[in-house]
Amino acid sequence: MRTRLFVAAIAVSLAAGALPGAAAAQSKPGMAPPAAAAPATVDVRVCNRSGRNGTVAISYVEVGTGRFINRGWYEVANGDCTALVSTDNANFYLYGDTLDGSGRTWSGNHALCVQYPGPYTFWSDGSDTCPSGYETRNFVVMHAEETGTYTWNLDP
Template sequence: MWTAGLKAAAVAVAVVASASAAEARLTVCNRVSEPVKVALGVEEGDGWRSRGWWHIAPGECRALLDTDLKLLEYYLRAEPEEPGTGWGGDFPFCIDDKDFEIGGDTDCEARGHRTAGFFLLSTDGASSMTHNLTD
């Protein structure tokens, strides 16, 4: 049976654990007036991998990774939920219209995906960072 003291200790441990996890991650905040979807590209092992979509409402933030950032570079792409302009870049990765996780960044169309440009997000060695999407 849980006593009041044990419950308080368990809650304190849970708060400390979640606080440290909350501090170490890659977070994207939507600072525009429309919902967006975000995709992430990373180098894993000896290859590239892309995954998405994280859906973020206006004014909200979402953690794409909730562990310490180990890489110096991550790649992001964001698109509005409704067709329109988005945030892309010069680094091509494979994406799909629906939620996806794709290994490799070449021959996207031949493998049933499409190619889209991602932009570089440099961590400068930080273990945690937040990126704001703005107009």
């Protein structure tokens, strides 16, 4: 009976971490604790090769939030590349307009809300039901096959 009580007391002490040096046995002197793995991110950028100055809006799930954030307008001069955002979600949505009044757009078939004239930033559930003062635009659905830099080219 005494042996069972002694074994039970040791088990409780181990579970509670009461024995000195128990944590020290897990690492060697000079060893750094293991680093938490950083989420793999996609760095979205836009390069404008259209011959016109443009502006871009993006909708994506922000790193660590699980919610859509919608941002616009990022100006991208002709011939320039602009970094937009980093996200841990490989799926995101982009839309572009020209600034010269030509009516040229870079659009797709996924309706999302924007605000003119901008700049704007707002959270959403990703639906196409816009609050008062916002308009719907058809965004291009994008998917990055790997982490790192993802470039969207605004072509003529």
